[in-house]
Amino acid sequence: MTRIVYVNGEYLPENEAKVSIFDRAFLMGDGVYEVTSVLQGKLIDFDGHRARLDRSLTELDMPKPDIFDDLLEIHRELVRRNEVVDGLVYLQVTRGAPGDRDFAFPDPDETTPTVVLFTQSKPGLADTPASRTGIKVISIDDLRWDRRDIKTVQLLYPSMGKMMAKKAGCDDAWMLQDGYVTEGTSNNAYIVKNGKIITRKLSNDILHGITRAAVLRFAKEAQMTVEERSFTIDEAKDADEAFITSASAFVQPVVEIDGHPVSDGTPGPVSRRLREIYLEESLKAAV
Incomplete structure (x- = not known):
């Protein structure tokens, strides 16, 4: 067709x-x-x-x-x-x-x-292999312009970041500004430590993700603790869990950062539960 x-x-x-x-x-x-x-x-x-x-x-x-x-x-x-x-x-x-x-x-x-x-x-979009096994990311410098909150078609550097990750045998890249994670090449970034979900607060530094907003709302409704602050790449490597959110990946676990496994290198319970909640609630409200 x-x-x-x-x-x-x-x-x-x-x-x-x-x-x-x-x-x-x-x-x-x-x-x-x-x-x-x-x-x-x-x-x-x-x-x-x-x-x-x-x-x-x-x-x-x-x-x-x-x-x-x-x-x-x-x-x-x-x-x-x-x-x-x-x-x-x-x-x-x-x-x-x-x-x-x-x-x-x-x-x-x-x-x-x-x-x-x-x-x-994209048949099976809600049940991809990556959603079950998690993805691997590398860290790269964030060299984009300073209005990342505007969703423009200026995607050359994120594309380069994807290729850097691919050449390293990984799935994506997390970008760093002054040592702190801003976001992925096409997604928002999170870590989980001691049951607390940590993600960078909204500013011109990151895209104001629509999936991000929904996931954080659902997390709070589920009585999960959310802290909006910057975190370093070393914190991420030492986290109990890590994950990303985007319109096409929904909630996707990150199991390796710069070659270091996150916890035991498998998707954790917080990201798995958030994905379940997001898909269930979003389908209820879908148009």
Whole structure:
């Protein structure tokens, strides 16, 4: 079946979709994005992703597309047309294609935003091998710009971090700033010590994860202790557990850091329980 995508108001076969070479995301990385998971044909945490998209647009002084209020309908239509049971919907909004290259922002009254959405089918997304066995990470310096709270398409360094991890025989990289863990290349990072869940507090240093917010809320509702503070990579290696959260990985254990096993090198009870709670509660609220 040919995948159907959405481009600027049209549903098209993917091989017919086109975006201008003058689009500012292509030339300047001037765009933002969101990824919403689909489980059992329903969207997970959609309202949170839409709210964060609104914030990202505002922070970059980027016009909100006219179809903003129709995004839920568009997501659902793509899921339906592509018969996605488990998978992802990728959404990208750019400042548009003004017709030539210029560092200055185009006049928003003359250049409309570009809006692109597509689906990715991922059968068994909620029960991957990594969710059962855990992942291995390395640590690298965090060399990104200082507005990591905005979910932009500027993903070159995170991509390089993924490749560094791959070359080291690992799954991902945790980035360090002044010796403290900021986050993973595409996820938020956590450790567990003496029953306490520890994760970096929100700031411009990290992405304000939608899954992060939900998981911490569920943890507190389950009477788990949460401490939002920075932690070092040495603390992480000495932790009882470690894990990540993201829209596509949900809650995923980390079992090795820089070649050092975390505790006994197997997923721990806190991360396993949080994953169960997150999937159960998120499916109840899915749209």
